[in-house]
Every structure is written in C-alpha cells, then in structure tokens.
Amino acid sequence: MKTVYLSALTLLIITQLAIPYRMIRSHERILSEGALFRFQTRPIDPADPFQGRYVRLRYKSSSIKCKAEEIEGLRRKDPVYALVIENDAGFAELTGWSRKKPTEGTYFKTRYRYVDTTWHKESSTRTTNGIRVDISFDRFYMDEAKAPRAETLAFESTRNSNCWANVRILNGNALIEDVFAEGKSLRELAAKKDE
Amino acid sequence: MRKVAQKNMLWLKKELPVLEAEGLLTPASRHDIERYYAEKTESGLHWAIVVFAVFGSLLIGSGIILLFAHNWDELTRPTRAVLSFLPVIIGAILSILALVKNGGTALRESAGIFHSLAVGGSIALIGQTYHLPSNAPGFMLSWALLILPLQFLLSSTGAFLIYLALICGWSGAAQYEYAQAAGFWLLLLPALGKLWAMLKIKRNAPDTLVSFFGIMLTLLISTGIVFERTVPGLWIVAYSALLSCTALLGLRLYGDREGWSNPPKLVGLIGIGVLAYLFTWSDMWRDIGWHNVRNGWQYKPWGSSFDIAITLLFIGGWLTAAVKAFRRDSSETITLAAFPIIGIICFFTGALGGNETNTLTALFFNVFMFFYGIMYIVIGCRNTKLRQLNGGMAVLAVLLVTRFFDQDFGFLARGSVFILLGACFLIVNLITARRKKNMEDAS
Numbered sequence: 130m131k132t133v134y135l136s137a138l139t140l141l142i143i144t145q146l147a148i149p150y151r152m153i154r155s156h157e158r159i160l161s162e163g164a165l166f167r168f169q170t171r172p173i174d175p176a177d178p179f180q181g182r183y184v185r186l187r188y189k190s191s192s193i194k195c196k197a198e199e200i201e202g203l204r205r206k207d208p209v210y211a212l213v214i215e216n217d218a219g220f221a222e223l224t225g226w227s228r229k230k231p232t233e234g235t236y237f238k239t240r241y242r243y244v245d246t247t248w249h250k251e252s253s254t255r256t257t258n259g260i261r262v263d264i265s266f267d268r269f270y271m272d273e274a275k276a277p278r279a280e281t282l283a284f285e286s287t288r289n290s291n292c293w294a295n296v297r298i299l300n301g302n303a304l305i306e307d308v309f310a311e312g313k314s315l316r317e318l319a320a321k322k323d324e
Numbered sequence: 325m326r327k328v329a330q331k332n333m334l335w336l337k338k339e340l341p342v343l344e345a346e347g348l349l350t351p352a353s354r355h356d357i358e359r360y361y362a363e364k365t366e367s368g369l370h371w372a373i374v375v376f377a378v379f380g381s382l383l384i385g386s387g388i389i390l391l392f393a394h395n396w397d398e399l400t401r402p403t404r405a406v407l408s409f410l411p412v413i414i415g416a417i418l419s420i421l422a423l424v425k426n427g428g429t430a431l432r433e434s435a436g437i438f439h440s441l442a443v444g445g446s447i448a449l450i451g452q453t454y455h456l457p458s459n460a461p462g463f464m465l466s467w468a469l470l471i472l473p474l475q476f477l478l479s480s481t482g483a484f485l486i487y488l489a490l491i492c493g494w495s496g497a498a499q500y501e502y503a504q505a506a507g508f509w510l511l512l513l514p515a516l517g518k519l520w521a522m523l524k525i526k527r528n529a530p531d532t533l534v535s536f537f538g539i540m541l542t543l544l545i546s547t548g549i550v551f552e553r554t555v556p557g558l559w560i561v562a563y564s565a566l567l568s569c570t571a572l573l574g575l576r577l578y579g580d581r582e583g584w585s586n587p588p589k590l591v592g593l594i595g596i597g598v599l600a601y602l603f604t605w606s607d608m609w610r611d612i613g614w615h616n617v618r619n620g621w622q623y624k625p626w627g628s629s630f631d632i633a634i635t636l637l638f639i640g641g642w643l644t645a646a647v648k649a650f651r652r653d654s655s656e657t658i659t660l661a662a663f664p665i666i667g668i669i670c671f672f673t674g675a676l677g678g679n680e681t682n683t684l685t686a687l688f689f690n691v692f693m694f695f696y697g698i699m700y701i702v703i704g705c706r707n708t709k710l711r712q713l714n715g716g717m718a719v720l721a722v723l724l725v726t727r728f729f730d731q732d733f734g735f736l737a738r739g740s741v742f743i744l745l746g747a748c749f750l751i752v753n754l755i756t757a758r759r760k761k762n763m764e765d766a767s
C-alpha cells in the first residue's frame with residue numbers, strides 16, 4: 130500500500146514541478162520570439178498579497194473602432210482577439226477585433242468590456258465609436274521599496290514626455306518585457322534615486 | 325489501537341496499587357488491566373504538539389511567500405525562475421519523509437500544510453517574474469488542483485482545509501470574473517468523498533470533526549456565491565433545505581452529542597436560527613419569485629434552471645436526512661424537519677401573492693422563531709442541559725428585543741420586558757444549575 134501511495138506522490142510531485150516548468154518555458158518563448166510593441170501607459174502602484182508590490186499600468190487607449198452592427202450579440206466579458214499594429218509614432222495601436230482567432234497579423238486574447246460611445250449635446254444623440262477591451266498585461270512587479278518611488282517618478286515624467294511598456298506578443302499571448310519613462314527603464318530610474 | 329494520553333497512563337499506574345491495597349482489585353485483575361494498557365493502547369500525541377507543528381508550518385510557508393513577494397531586484401530572471409521550484413521541492417521532500425517514515429499526525433500535518441502553501445508560492449513567483457496579468461480564479465484553480473491529492477496521500481486535515489479555502493475563494497473570484505462558478509460543485513466532490521471516508525473509519529476523531537466544520541462552512545459560503553440569483557428568493561428554499569438537512573444529519577450521525585462534538589447539528593441549528601431571524605423581516609420577502617426573474621450580462625440564460633437544480637438537490641438531501649433521522653416522539657426532529665416546509669410555503673405565498681403577503685410570511689417566521697426558542701428552553705430544562713437552555717433563551721431574546729424596537733413601544737413597556745427577560749434568564753439558569761448539581765451529587 131505504501132508503494133502505491135509513494136508512486137502516486139511521486140507522480141503528483143512531477144506534475145507540480147512540470148507545470149511551473151511549462152509556464153516558464155512558454156513565457157521565455159514569448160520574450161525571445163514575440164513581436165515587440167510599445168504601449169503608451171500611465172503607472173499607479175498597488176500590492177498583491179502573494180506576488181508583492183507592482184506598478185499597475187493604465188493604458189492610454191483600450192478602444193477599438195468598429196460599427197454598431199458588429200457589436201450585436203456581444204456580452205460583457207466575452208473573450209475576443211484584439212489586432213495590434215505599430216502606428217506612425219512608433220506606438221502600439223488597436224485596429225480591430227474578432228471573435229475567432231485571426232489567421233494573420235499580430236493579435237492578443239482579451240475580453241470585451243463595454244461599447245465606446247460619444248454623446249452629442251446639441252442633437253441629444255449618441256454615436257457608437259467602437260468597443261473597449263480589457264488590457265490584461267497591466268502589472269509590472271518591482272521591489273517593494275522601489276515600486277512606489279517608480280510610480281511617482283513615472284507620473285512626473287508623463288507630464289512632459291511619454292511613458293510606455295515594451296510588450297512581447299506571440300500567438301495571442303502578451304507579456305511585458307520592461308516599462309520606460311523618459312526613455313529609461315523604470316527599474317533604472319528607481320535605482321538611481323536610491324544612490 | 326486505542327490512544328490514551330501519557331498523563332492518564334501515569335495516573336492509572338499510581339492508582340492501581342492503591343485500589344489493590346483497598347481490596348477493590350485482585351492482584352490478577354490488576355495484572356490484567358496493566359497488560360491491557362501495555363498491549364492494547366498507545367500514548368496519544370498531545371494536542372499542543374500537533375497545534376504547534378501546524379502553526380509552525382503555516383508560518384514558515386506564509387513567510388516564504390512573503391519573502392518572495394519582496395521581489396528581489398538583485399536576482400536575475402533565470403535565477404528567480406529556478407528559485408520558484410525551491411518551495412515545491414522542500415514541500416515534496418517533507419511529504420515523502422512523512423510517507424516513508426509513516427509519520428505521526430504532527431509530521432503529516434506539517435508536510436501537508438507546507439507542501440500545499442509551497443505550490444501556491446511557486447506559481448505566484450512565476451507570475452511575479454514574468455509580470456503575468458492578474459488572474460485570481462486561474463491562480464486559485466491551478467493551486468487547488470495541484471494540491472488536491474495531498475489530502476488523500478498524507479491524510480492531512482490541514483491540506484484538506486487549504487483545499488476547501490481555495491475552492492471557496494475560487495467560487496468568489498470566478499463568479500466575479502466569469503459571472504458563473506458552476507464548477508465549484510465538481511471541485512467539492514473530492515472533498516465530500518474524503519469526508520465520507522473519514523466518517524466511515526473514524527467518525528468521532530477530532531480531525532473528522534474539524535473537516536466536517538470546514539465542509540459545512542465552505543458549503544454555506546459558496547452556495548450563496550455560486551447561486552445565479554436569477555429567480556429572486558429561491559435561495560430561501562435552498563438554504564432552508566440545506567440547513568435542515570445539516571442539522572438532521574447531525575442527529576443521525578452523532579445522536580445526542582452537542583456542541584463542537586456534533587458539527588453538522590451545531591452549524592445547522594445556528595444557521596436555522598440566523599435564517600429564521602432574517603425571515604422575520606418583511607423586506608426579505610419583497611419582489612421574490614419567478615415573476616421577478618433578473619436579466620442582464622451578469623445573469624446567465626441557464627441560471628434559473630441551474631439554481632432550481634441545486635435547490636432540488638438540497639431538497640433531496642433534506643428529505644433523505646428527514647426520513648433517516650425522523651422520530652415521532654422528538655419535537656426537535658419534527659421542528660428541524662419542518663423548517664424547509666415552512667420556507668417553501670412562504671416562498672410560494674410570496675411568489676404568487678406578491679408584496680401584499682410580505683407581512684404575513686414575516687409573521688409566520690416570527691411565530692416559528694418564537695417556537696424554536698421556547699422548544700430549546702423546554703428541552704434544556706427537561707434534559708438539564710445549559711447549552712440548549714441558553715441557546716433557546718438567546719433565540720427568544722434576539723426576537724423579542726428586535727420586535728421590541730421594531731414596534732416602537734413606550735419606555736415603561738420596554739423596561740418591564742427587559743427586566744422580565746433578564747429575570748427569566750437568571751432564574752431558569754439557577755434552577756437548572758441546581759438540578760444538575762443535585763443529579764451529579766445523587767449519582
């Protein structure tokens with residue numbers, strides 16, 4: 130009986146080690162092979178009891194232009210794919226969305242949030258601009274002492290210049306590589322203040 | 325082999341020569357008793373050792389998670405990736421050690437708790453290293469599934485309780501994130517299986533009682549979370565059936581045992597008291613029934629069918645428990661078994677009659693709660709059990725005091741009722757305590 134229990138425990142331990150290994154391998158692949166995009170952002174600083182302090186990134190645009198007819202039947206939190214391209218300024222821009230996995234272009238899996246509309250005061254009418262989606266890659270983990278400082282520095286820098294996140298995208302999965310403010314890595318900025 | 329505490333064995337060893345000298349035991353019977361305790365019993369582990377071992381592993385496991393949460397900037401990404409395996413490896417070594425060495429309760433519990441926490445710590449560290457988006461339901465589900473076998477392999481109650489906490493947390497996170505958490509019922513099945521096995525082998529063991537409490541609390545919390553709430557008020561029927569089933573199960577499994585040694589009955593009785601009290605408010609019965617079915621993105625089209633299925637499952641459980649535990653001569657069993665019937669009647673009255681019937685249904689539960697309190701006062705007096713007596717008094721006091729403020733009586737009337745109620749508490753307690761003392765003296 131003990132042998133059966135030991136074999137089962139060994140199998141369980143192998144599974145427990147294999148899953149983190151698989152997670153690490155797939156994320157390393159995204160970081161090495163994924164297409165690089167710069168997402169304009171503004172950081173704020175909260176904490177997670179399990180994973181520690183992080184800088185939350187609030188992206189400038191999570192809106193995708195589309196016609197009102199295309200949104201019919203879409204329920205909040207439905208999974209969708211967002212298509213992304215690099216615009217003339219060198220930043221990422223969401224250009225379209227689909228319910229099915231796109232066959233070409235760069236895209237990432239996300240969730241539909243709500244319809245993006247504009248209210249026209251003069252005519253008392255509302256027009257549909259498109260949809261808003263969740264941008265899930267919004268956490269940049271940092272040292273517990275540096276995260277609040279990084280947030281302040283990045284907030285100050287966004288008044289005059291851009292702050293952006295370098296994001297790698299591969300097969301619908303997106304991963305943050307680094308966050309920049311004033312052209313410098315957020316980690317570098319926070320470390321400089323330390324010296 | 326029976327477990328007997330070391331201090332009791334020492335006491336017995338001292339007592340046996342005295343009893344032999346007094347002529348109450350023959351040398352042969354003294355020898356038989358000594359041989360019995362030497363061969364058929366073993367020294368039970370002191371509860372403090374188990375508690376310290378459990379708290380120790382809990383603290384170390386949580387400490388490791390916090391250390392990783394500091395987020396060491398000095399460590400490179402590959403170093404952190406390798407480090408994330410470390411907690412699982414330590415947990416695995418502890419678990420193997422507990423199995424190979426046929427470890428006692430303290431070792432098994434420590435290994436189970438540490439190993440369970442280590443798995444969560446490992447996944448969290450990978451999330452931190454790669455800046456993974458917040459996915460609370462995904463994180464809790466992976467963690468729960470990866471530690472699920474530990475409770476069976478190590479017979480660890482700590483691992484069992486961590487699993488229950490995780491699936492309970494998952495139900496809340498999934499309901500928020502995906503607007504449904506029906507998978508909770510599937511996740512609960514292995515835990516129910518484990519409890520079933522424990523009840524068959526060691527019904528009265530402390531770990532079985534603790535596990536029973538864990539299951540009951542998880543079920544009570546998560547039922548409210550995973551219920552789709554598409555049919556307003558259906559929860560009244562579901563919870564009435566669940567709590568009645570729980571209390572009757574306690575009577576069936578543990579008979580007359582009370583308090584902490586009868587977890588289902590304790591949870592069921594408190595739950596019925598709380599539920600009956602909530603139902604005494606007419607607002608609880610506002611806009612209930614299928615004429616007020618809710619729509620919106622957060623309500624699934626299959627929500628009402630799902631809720632009805634869960635309610636029917638609870639009703640099935642209640643009927644089975646009622647048939648098994650029913651005793652015509654026991655007013656307690658009859659009252660507990662009748663509670664869901666009143667709930668069902670009131671639900672249909674509110675659903676069919678609309679808001680005009682709210683006062684009537686609330687009044688009905690006022691009468692029930694009054695009877696519930698009186699019944700336990702009578703049972704407590706008859707059996708000279710202070711716990712039941714005071715429980716009944718508490719139910720009655722809560723009802724009367726609430727209705728008292730509710731109805732806006734004058735100061736004189738309020739003051740008199742408070743004094744009367746307080747005097748009743750003291751006198752009945754005094755009489756019962758004296759009766760109990762007399763009975764103990766007589767025996």
